[in-house]
Amino acid sequence: MNLKKNLGTKIAACIASIGALAAVWGLVYQNPPPPAASAQAETSPAAATPTVTQRKAAPAATPVTTQRHTRTRVS
Amino acid sequence: MGGIVELQIVGGDAAAPARIEAMFAAHEQVLSRFRSDSELCALNASPATPFRTSPLLFDVMSEAAGWACVTGGVFDPTVIDALEANGYDRPFDRIAHGTAVLPRPPAAAGRWRRIAFDFEHETITLPADARIDLGGIGKGYTVDRAIATLGAAANAMVNASGDLYAAGDGPDGDGWYVGVQDPFSPDDDMVVLNVNDRGVATSGSIKRHWTAGDARYHHLIDARDGHSSSSDLLSATVVALTATQADVLAKTAFLLGSQHGLRMVERFAGAECIAVTAQGHVLMTTGMAEYFA
Numbered sequence: 592m593n594l595k596k597n598l599g600t601k602i603a604a605c606i607a608s609i610g611a612l613a614a615v616w617g618l619v620y621q622n623p624p625p626p627a628a629s630a631q632a633e634t635s636p637a638a639a640t641p642t643v644t645q646r647k648a649a650p651a652a653t654p655v656t657t658q659r660h661t662r663t664r665v666s
Numbered sequence: 667m668g669g670i671v672e673l674q675i676v677g678g679d680a681a682a683p684a685r686i687e688a689m690f691a692a693h694e695q696v697l698s699r700f701r702s703d704s705e706l707c708a709l710n711a712s713p714a715t716p717f718r719t720s721p722l723l724f725d726v727m728s729e730a731a732g733w734a735c736v737t738g739g740v741f742d743p744t745v746i747d748a749l750e751a752n753g754y755d756r757p758f759d760r761i762a763h764g765t766a767v768l769p770r771p772p773a774a775a776g777r778w779r780r781i782a783f784d785f786e787h788e789t790i791t792l793p794a795d796a797r798i799d800l801g802g803i804g805k806g807y808t809v810d811r812a813i814a815t816l817g818a819a820a821n822a823m824v825n826a827s828g829d830l831y832a833a834g835d836g837p838d839g840d841g842w843y844v845g846v847q848d849p850f851s852p853d854d855d856m857v858v859l860n861v862n863d864r865g866v867a868t869s870g871s872i873k874r875h876w877t878a879g880d881a882r883y884h885h886l887i888d889a890r891d892g893h894s895s896s897s898d899l900l901s902a903t904v905v906a907l908t909a910t911q912a913d914v915l916a917k918t919a920f921l922l923g924s925q926h927g928l929r930m931v932e933r934f935a936g937a938e939c940i941a942v943t944a945q946g947h948v949l950m951t952t953g954m955a956e957y958f959a
Contacts, residue, residue, distance in 0.1 A: 658843050658959070659843045659844070659845040659855065659858050660674065660843045660844065661672060662845040662846075662847065663825075663828045663829070663844055663845070663846055663866045663867060663868045663903055664827075664852070665828065665849065665852075665868050665869065665870035665872050665873045665874075666827035666828040666868070666873065666874075
């Protein structure tokens with residue numbers, strides 16, 4: 592086997608492989624993991640718009656201020 | 667209008683509260699179906715005849731007809747006979763549980779299309795088989811008019827039993843904070859909104875309901891069949907550009923239910939909705955969370 596044959600091409604392929612590995616490492620370790628399934632919003636089966644959230648998820652996801660000037664309610 | 671009106675004004679003139687209180691009284695005298703001497707009752711007593719109205723009644727009627735058109739008749743001011751047949755023939759606090767319920771009138775959806783407006787002479791001609799209830803729009807409309815009297819730079823909030831408009835930046839300069847009633851725990855808020863220059867209204871079946879025999883009735887009528895709506899929602903709260911728009915869209919969203927109601931609201935620029943189903947799910951349009959405090 593002639594190791595010197597096409598040496599430039601082999602070096603370039605090696606560098607490309609190292610770069611690809613670095614990219615994969617970056618994707619795996621530099622991004623946060625996805626949230627647990629229980630914390631995710633449940634998407635409407637009808638797709639295409641309204642966000643549907645489990646009732647108990649809304650207050651947890653939304654810091655509710657204790658300040659309130661007025662109130663809307665069923666009348 | 668069957669409830670308490672709350673007014674908060676930051677700065678402004680001292681005469682405004684009395685002026686707004688008088689406005690609400692005047693609007694009720696014109697728009698109420700429970701006052702036998704109201705202008706609306708006079709209109710209802712004159713079907714199939716051109717009825718010359720006050721500018722106020724003409725304006726509210728044309729708004730109501732416009733919303734009926736825009737919502738495809740889901741919002742319908744002519745369902746009064748169904749309301750009465752279901753027992754809502756007197757102010758709500760006088761309806762007794764076990765009240766007699768009459769046989770249902772035949773469904774006659776779309777009668778609002780036959781209301782004739784003469785803009786030149788300010789007359790309205792009702793179809794012979796239609797009477798009007800403005801309960802679905804009167805409070806929001808009056809809230810908007812009340813705010814308008816305070817001027818474009820007003821920093822104020824008018825709340826008529828939950829239908830409100832918050833103008834300006836609020837008492838602390840960071841907007842108005844509006845609690846949204848939790849239908850499962852009516853004394854608590856399920857979320858607090860932070861709004862300015864927006865109307866907010868909530869509609870639902872948890873308050874104005876009554877029973878007859880084994881059946882449960884409420885005041886939100888499905889115009890398609892004349893029955894109390896069987897919506898899968900318990901409440902729908904809408905933030906919109908005006909209190910009138912919020913008032914109408916909250917009712918319409920409730921009537922259309924979870925599958926179609928929120929999508930309908932999203933078609934209106936500046937309108938967002940949060941709704942709660944009977945199963946306890948909270949549904950929101952895509953921009954609603956931006957109003958969360």
